[in-house]
Amino acid sequence: MTATTICLINQKGGCGKSSICFHLAGAFAQTGLHVLLIDSDPQGSLSQGFFGSEFVEALPPELTVAALLAPEKAGFGERRVIQRTQFDGIAICPANSHSARLNTPAPETTGLAQFALREFVDDLTAFDVILVDCPPNLYRCTWSAMVACDWCLVPVPPEDFGTQGLRVVHQAIEQARRLNPGLQCLGHVVTRSDSRLLVHRAYEQRLRELYGQSVLETVIPEFSAFKVALACRQPVSIHAPRSAAAVLTKQLSREILDHIAMSNKRTHVA
Numbered sequence: 360m361t362a363t364t365i366c367l368i369n370q371k372g373g374c375g376k377s378s379i380c381f382h383l384a385g386a387f388a389q390t391g392l393h394v395l396l397i398d399s400d401p402q403g404s405l406s407q408g409f410f411g412s413e414f415v416e417a418l419p420p421e422l423t424v425a426a427l428l429a430p431e432k433a434g435f436g437e438r439r440v441i442q443r444t445q446f447d448g449i450a451i452c453p454a455n456s457h458s459a460r461l462n463t464p465a466p467e468t469t470g471l472a473q474f475a476l477r478e479f480v481d482d483l484t485a486f487d488v489i490l491v492d493c494p495p496n497l498y499r500c501t502w503s504a505m506v507a508c509d510w511c512l513v514p515v516p517p518e519d520f521g522t523q524g525l526r527v528v529h530q531a532i533e534q535a536r537r538l539n540p541g542l543q544c545l546g547h548v549v550t551r552s553d554s555r556l557l558v559h560r561a562y563e564q565r566l567r568e569l570y571g572q573s574v575l576e577t578v579i580p581e582f583s584a585f586k587v588a589l590a591c592r593q594p595v596s597i598h599a600p601r602s603a604a605a606v607l608t609k610q611l612s613r614e615i616l617d618h619i620a621m622s623n624k625r626t627h628v629a
């Protein structure tokens with residue numbers, strides 16, 4: 360059976376893409392799913408969440424995502440890129456600065472290289488869910504992820520009233536569909552929200568007016584539990600299973616799986 364593949368994209372930095380990947384992986388794994396994380400961001404934040412920055416930066420390119428994206432990847436033996444983590448059910452293809460040179464603008468001009476990640480993902484059978492964490496731009500690392508995945512999820516912090524940034528993200532999704540017609544938008548997830556702030560409540564409402572049902576019901580608040588768990592190198596559902604942060608992450612994981620199951624059912628009926 361092929362895995363459900365989801366990339367987390369937004370060119371806005373710091374909106375919680377890596378944090379959601381990290382903590383969602385824990386929630387999925389706790390329900391017995393086998394999760395592969397692909398760190399498609401040369402910043403390597405997601406990888407550092409598991410292994411620390413020193414270890415991750417010292418990884419040679421052949422053990423990182425750079426081996427999947429590099430034109431000379433053929434000799435590397437792609438499966439070596441998949442590393443175990445300290446948690447059952449969570450594996451990761453880590454990234455570090457070796458992939459920075461590969462994250463070029465105008466990725467649509469790179470020919471067959473656009474499918475490099477797709478080929479890798481299509482060959483994997485050992486995972487139920489694959490989450491791809493993307494950098495805060497729409498260059499090659501994000502493009503390859505959109506070409507490789509069935510779904511994209513857009514984390515949005517409720518702060519910027521302008522929808523300009525999101526429009527560009529949606530244009531990129533449309534463009535990626537030319538190569539990957541199966542790419543669907545799972546939706547927007549409001550992140551880092553503080554419901555005490557009027558501006559946050561107002562932005563969330565505006566987002567729901569603009570994007571309707573494609574804004575997920577689950578909202579991820581700004582909770583220190585997410586940061587503390589990350590600092591302890593544990594997804595929050597493992598570090599603080601009874602915390603509100605863990606409960607909401609679980610709720611998000613269920614909403615995502617329900618959404619995908621419903622969509623698959625509709626496709627079947629049609």
Ligand SMILES: Nc1ncnc2c1ncn2[C@@H]1O[C@H](COP(=O)(O)OP(=O)(O)OP(=O)(O)O)[C@@H](O)[C@H]1O
Nearest residue numbers: 371372373374375376377378495551580581582585
């Ligand atoms: N819901 C949250 N509550 C508290 N802290 C959060 C939350 N989401 C993210 N953070 C923290 O905010 C910082 C930025 O988050 P994160 O790295 O996930 O953003 P990002 O979108 O991946 O950034 P980039 O675009 O640079 O990759 C991190 O320190 C992270 O731990």
Ligand SMILES: [Mg+2]
Nearest residue numbers: 376377400404
């Ligand atoms: Mg990130």
